[in-house]
Amino acid sequence: MILTVEHVTTYRYDLPVRGVVQSHRLTPSSYEGQSVLAWDISVSDSLAGGGFRDGAGDWVQGCSVPGPVSQIEVRVSGTVETRDLAGVLRGYRETVPPMAYLRDTLVTRCDVALVELGRDAARAGRDPLDRAHRLATAVAAAIIYDPSTTDAHTTAAEALALGSGVCQDHTHALLAIARNEGIPARYVSGYLHADAEGVPHEAAHAWAELHVEGLGWVGFDAANNCCPDERYIRLGSGLDAREAAPIRGTARGGGQEHLDVTVAVQQAQQ
Structure with a gap:
């Protein structure tokens, strides 16, 4: 699949700031699952x-x-041209x-409820890959999608207690229970072109990668209860949403910052 991306992030300040410094993870890497x-x-x-390529293989500018x-x-x-590898991150260069x-x-620490959720799912798994799938499915069942209940x-633990959240919350919960079960x-x-029902996705997206014995890194999108396929474009990674954020930065000065983000991911004519 050939996907086109238009992603615009606008920062507005109530009072002019003295300057802004940013770090971007906005450049996708090429590997067997995608070619830029x-x-x-x-x-x-x-x-x-x-600019440099960090140990996780991501370009930071x-x-x-x-x-x-x-x-x-x-x-x-x-x-970007994408290929369905059933979520397996194949041919990706990294040193970490x-x-x-x-x-x-801080956001991925387990409480008792998360420990129990992960333990019950992992015990039912037949092998490492099956355990990883069951962990993702458990999160998908425990946290329904609702953008009005959580924030950045x-x-x-809070998202699980609420029983609702967005892709960031699904991903943090899956990271928490996987790590607690000894799974990196x-x-x-x-970016995501469309969800499992084919509905166009109008925002940046997030999912987890679990390191599965015998396969390496495998992606799991608990928000859509699937593995990433040709509809996904991978940008960067980290321990949590803050580390993997496409844009991080700081502004020097007072005043309040207002953020507006628009994302359009479309399928190009083959």
Whole structure:
């Protein structure tokens, strides 16, 4: 499948800030599951900083916007050819050992309810892959999709207690129970063309990758209860949503920041 992406992030400030520094994980890597045909990132009135490929295989690019500035636009556009590998991350270059992804973060720490959810699901598994699938299915059943109940700072334990959340919450919960069962797991940010029912997806997306013995890294989208296929574009990864965020940064100055994001992922004519 050939997918086109238009992703615009606009920052507005009540009062002009003295400057902004950002770090971007906005460039998808090429591997057996996806090939980047064209990709462009522009930041209004910015100065390019250093860029590097980190140990997880993700390209990280820095930039700065000198002030005074009251609005910044980050625009991403590109075309990617994708292939369905049943969620297996094949041919991806990285140097970080899988065991590094057994670490908890503030938002992925287990409470008693998460421990029990993961333990019950894992015990029913016949082999490592089946256990991973059962963990993802357990999260999908325990947390229904509802964008009105959680926010960017909601923890996995809080989302499970609420019984609802968004893809970030599904992913954090799956990371929590997988790591508690001794399975390395990481957060993945990217794009989704359409959900399991074929409904177009109008926002950036997130899912988990679990390291399965004999297969390596395998993706699990608990929000849609499936493995990533040709509808997905992988951007970057980390221990949680904050580490894997496509855009991280800081603004120097007072005033409140307002964020507006639009994402359009479409299938191009083959």
